Amino acid sequence: xxxxxxxxxxxxxxxxxxxVTLMNNAMIHRGPDEEGIYENNDIALGMRRLRIIDLNTxxxxxxxxxKDIVTIFNGExxxxxxxxxxxxxxxxxxxxxxxxEVIVHQYEEDGExxxxxxxxxxAIALWDSVKKKLLLMRDRLGIKPLxxxxxxxxxxxxxxxxxxxxxxxxxxxxxxxxLSDYFSLLYVxxxxxxxxxxxxxxxxxxxxxxxxxxxxxxxxxIENVKQSNVSESDQIDEFxxxxxxxxxxxxxxxxxxxxxxxxxxxxxxxxAMMSEMKTSVETFSIGYPKGDEYFDERKYAKIISAKxxxxxxxxxxxxDLATDTEKIIRSFDxxxxxASAIPNYYLAKYTRNYVTVSLSGLGGDELAGGYERYLGxxxxxxxxxxxxxxxxxxxxxxxxxxPDTRNGDAYAQRLKRFIRTGYLPSVERYFNIIARYNEEEKxxxxxxxxxxxxxxxxxxxxxxNIECHIAEADQLTKLILLDMKSxxxxxxxxxxxxxxxxxSLEVRVPFLDHKLVEYFFRVPSNMKIRKLEKKYILKRAAExxxxxxxxxxxxxxxxxxxxxxxxxxxxEYVREVLSKSSIEKLGYFEYDYVNRVMNEHFERxxxxxxxxxxxxxxxxxxxxxxxxxxxxxxx
Numbered sequence: 001x002x003x004x005x006x007x008x009x010x011x012x013x014x015x016x017x018x019x020v021t022l023m024n025n026a027m028i029h030r031g032p033d034e035e036g037i038y039e040n041n042d043i044a045l046g047m048r049r050l051r052i053i054d055l056n057t058x059x060x061x062x063x064x065x066x067k068d069i070v071t072i073f074n075g076e077x078x079x080x081x082x083x084x085x086x087x088x089x090x091x092x093x094x095x096x097x098x099x100x101e102v103i104v105h106q107y108e109e110d111g112e113x114x115x116x117x118x119x120x121x122x123a124i125a126l127w128d129s130v131k132k133k134l135l136l137m138r139d140r141l142g143i144k145p146l147x148x149x150x151x152x153x154x155x156x157x158x159x160x161x162x163x164x165x166x167x168x169x170x171x172x173x174x175x176x177x178x179l180s181d182y183f184s185l186l187y188v189x190x191x192x193x194x195x196x197x198x199x200x201x202x203x204x205x206x207x208x209x210x211x212x213x214x215x216x217x218x219x220x221x222i223e224n225v226k227q228s229n230v231s232e233s234d235q236i237d238e239f240x241x242x243x244x245x246x247x248x249x250x251x252x253x254x255x256x257x258x259x260x261x262x263x264x265x266x267x268x269x270x271x272a273m274m275s276e277m278k279t280s281v282e283t284f285s286i287g288y289p290k291g292d293e294y295f296d297e298r299k300y301a302k303i304i305s306a307k308x309x310x311x312x313x314x315x316x317x318x319x320d321l322a323t324d325t326e327k328i329i330r331s332f333d334x335x336x337x338x339a340s341a342i343p344n345y346y347l348a349k350y351t352r353n354y355v356t357v358s359l360s361g362l363g364g365d366e367l368a369g370g371y372e373r374y375l376g377x378x379x380x381x382x383x384x385x386x387x388x389x390x391x392x393x394x395x396x397x398x399x400x401x402x403p404d405t406r407n408g409d410a411y412a413q414r415l416k417r418f419i420r421t422g423y424l425p426s427v428e429r430y431f432n433i434i435a436r437y438n439e440e441e442k443x444x445x446x447x448x449x450x451x452x453x454x455x456x457x458x459x460x461x462x463x464x465n466i467e468c469h470i471a472e473a474d475q476l477t478k479l480i481l482l483d484m485k486s487x488x489x490x491x492x493x494x495x496x497x498x499x500x501x502x503x504s505l506e507v508r509v510p511f512l513d514h515k516l517v518e519y520f521f522r523v524p525s526n527m528k529i530r531k532l533e534k535k536y537i538l539k540r541a542a543e544x545x546x547x548x549x550x551x552x553x554x555x556x557x558x559x560x561x562x563x564x565x566x567x568x569x570x571x572e573y574v575r576e577v578l579s580k581s582s583i584e585k586l587g588y589f590e591y592d593y594v595n596r597v598m599n600e601h602f603e604r605x606x607x608x609x610x611x612x613x614x615x616x617x618x619x620x621x622x623x624x625x626x627x628x629x630x631x632x633x634x635x
Contacts, residue, residue: 002060002074003030003159003501004146005046006125007167008134010211011153020046023156023163030074030159030501036060038070042211043127043134047072050504052357055254058098064108065093068129071103074159075122075144076508078249083117107135115206115219119249119514123159123201134209140220140514142190142203142489145497149198155209157201160498161333164198165625171197172626176450177457179335179588183442183614184435184459186337187491194334203489220514222481227473228522235523236541239516243541246513247273247359255356258282260347260507261312263300265535265542265551266361270510272545274359275308283310284351284358286317286343288561300550307547315350317343319560322573325620331498335621337436337614338491342560344499352503362496363511366480366488367520368538369528373433376418377479378529380429395419416606426475430482431460436610444593476525484517562609567602574598577616586622589615 005023017039024035024046031048038045038061047060053076061070077083080099083106088094092105099120106114107126112135115124121143126135136157138146148157149164158164165172175196178188190200201207204220228235247270251257259274261267261283274281285301298314305312319342328345329336351358365371384391421432432438437445439458446454466485473481493509500507510516523537530536542551566574578598583591594615601608 002050002072003027003048003163004072004074004123004125005158005163006072006134006156007044008155008209008211009042009044009153010155019167020044022166023158024048026162026166027158027160029504032504034059036072038072038127040129042129042132045070045072045125045127047074050356050506051255052076052506053252053254054096054098057096058100060100062096062098062100062104064104069104069107069126070129071100071107071124071126073100073103073122073124075120075124075139076250076252076506077102077118077120077122078252078513079117079119112206112208112217113219121508121512125157132211136201136207136209138201138203138205140204141484141493141512141517143493143497143509143512145494146201147193147198148201148207150214151197155214161193161195161198162330165333170195172629173197174626176453179450180442180446180454180457181459181462182335182337182618183437183445184431184439185462185486185491186436186610186614187494188334188336189462189486189490203485222484222517222521223467226522227477227524229524232527232537232540235527235537236544238519239537239541240544242513242516242519243269243510244273244276246510246516248277249513250359250508250510251277253357256282256354257357257359258284258351258355259359260351260361261285261301261304261310262361263297263302263304263550264361265538265546266364266511268300268304268361268546268550269364269538269542270359270361271304271308271310273510275310281308281310282354283312284315284347284354285312286315286347286350289316289318300553303547303550313350313354315346317346319346321570325616326624327502328499329617329621329624331502332494333625335614335618336494336498337610337617338495339560339562339610339613341495341499342562344495345502348500348503348505348507352505356504357506357508358500360496360507360509361511362492362509363488363517364538365535366483366492367511367517368535369476369480369525370535370538371483372534373430374476374479374529375532375534376433377426377429377476378532379418391419426479427464427482428460430479431463434487435459436614445589447588447590450588474525476529477521480528481521562613563601563607566609566612567604571602574612574616577619578612582619586619588618 005020007020020037027048031050033051034049036047036059045061060072063070077099080102083102087105094101103124106117115137122139123144123146124137136146145159146157147161147164149170151169156164156167164170173196174194175192178192178194182188188194190202204218206217206219208215259271261271271283283305285298287298328341417433421429443451466482496507527537539551578594580591583589583594597608597611600606601612
């Protein structure tokens with residue numbers, strides 16, 4: 001696991017020598033163990049390494065036999081041993097025991113299509129000095145990040161935005177369309193970032209740059225998968241076989257390895273599989289102090305730990321947001337307001353005290369149909385059969401009188417959203433359910449100047465423009481694919497990467513092995529949700545390994561009690577950050593509307609915790625990155 005950087009010079013005049021070292025220094029947290037650099041007249045490549053596999057000889061950059069092909073790499077290629085054996089049989093000679101070295105030799109065999117052989121999570125940079133061609137490869141699901149910037153003089157790439165911001169010629173100008181998307185989605189969707197001139201390489205793509213021009217090639221697409229028609233028992237058997245293989249591959253490590261454990265189905269299944277393959281398993285959970293018990297799932301984690309005899313560790317978190325919010329923001333480099341980043345930050349920090357690698361259950365809900373919004377999609381079919389006057393006029397007015405819960409349960413909030421959106425077409429309904437500020441609310445939130453700049457941009461169009469075309473697929477499958485291409489890659493995976501790497505912890509995600517992902521898209525929708533039971537097929541598979549109390553319980557998710565904190569211990573903090581003077585000085589938002597959002601939350605008229613958090617994050621980010629322009633570590 002590493003951070004990678006690079007500069008491709010488009011003109012003879014080169015940048016000041018050592019610039020790639022400065023890019024490396026901005027991301028020491030991604031690779032605290034060692035540095036590697038390759039430079040010539042055409043290109044400079046740099047990386048910071050976190051030693052996971054081949055601790056002694058696995059340093060980067062890595063070369064082929066002639067040293068005319070060089071690569072740097074962030075991530076893991078789990079099938080590298082299989083690939084290496086095949087390559088050695090074809091006459092290739094290896095000088096390390098690392099997974100990195102298979103990249104250069106596979107490129108010699110397959111050229112640009114070499115990436116199709118790699119099974120894992122990765123962001124790869126490969127330089128062919130003979131053809132003067134740079135390849136940037138991002139894994140199929142977008143588990144590992146890769147950003148780029150280009151001007152007349154050079155093309156630059158980096159694992160994090162901060163690696164680019166130290167370069168000359170990069171103006172920190174906010175992309176207003178991305179700003180609008182952020183306040184709806186709580187993240188900025190690929191390929192954009194909050195900065196106008198910095199972009200992201202999409203998941204499942206290769207960027208090829210030959211100094212004069214660049215092009216993108218898509219090498220993997222889930223739309224080609226056909227749904228299967230086999231028995232429930234056969235579906236379960238196939239899942240267990242693939243899942244065991246996926247977990248086994250992710251146990252390859254030369255450093256201590258453990259697993260996050262919430263006590264939910266996904267993380268518990270991982271621990272069950274690990275326990276079959278390892279003599280000792282370390283597990284890690286978080287909880288909350290008295291008063292926030294609704295969000296605390298430690299009792300379920302303890303049941304699984306006891307069943308499989310893990311060495312279990314627990315952390316009680318009481319975040320100091322006044323101090324730690326700035327650290328979290330600097331990990332993302334752009335506004336990111338999924339509040340589950342907070343517990344993930346503390347969990348990763350705590351886990352790193354014991355292990356260097358941790359497995360995570362991320363992906364199970366997205367692929368197996370675990371979200372309430374999927375259930376809402378099915379119920380909407382019945383809801384829409386009611387008379388228009390009821391669903392468009394009467395029930396929305398009734399919803400306004402539903403108070404928010406005292407314990408932080410999201411039930412009332414979800415019910416109100418469903419009532420307000422249930423009659424809409426599928427993608428529009430999906431957007432209005434997940435949007436924290438919908439288009440109407442943003443017209444009240446933003447100043448007239450910002451609204452004028454946005455012109456015709458609609459965040460709904462951002463989702464509509466994502467390709468989700470699966471032949472003969474039903475709407476639920478298409479919604480799951482939409483989630484995978486938006487929320488999962490740009491929210492959950494981004495969050496997991498930044499919060500773990502901020503503490504030099506590698507996180508592996510067995511549910512997102514691409515062969516397992518393809519399996520889930522072959523599973524028919526009626527085996528994902530059946531008679532309003534979410535994750536049907538996964539729950540049936542889990543019955544072979546887990547207690548039913550853990551399987552059939554109310555899901556809470558990896559959430560944080562912001563809703564309660566903002567009404568209690570952090571109320572004054574909210575007022576201070578979102579003060580009238582701060583809002584008006586910034587010039588983006590209408591204070592009267594911001595004040596209304598806060599008061600509605602304080603008075604329990606509505607749960608506006610995510611709306612408030614999005615504003616707090618943006619104000620603090622703007623102060624840090626636009627007003628103060630941080631100087632990242634230098635030589």
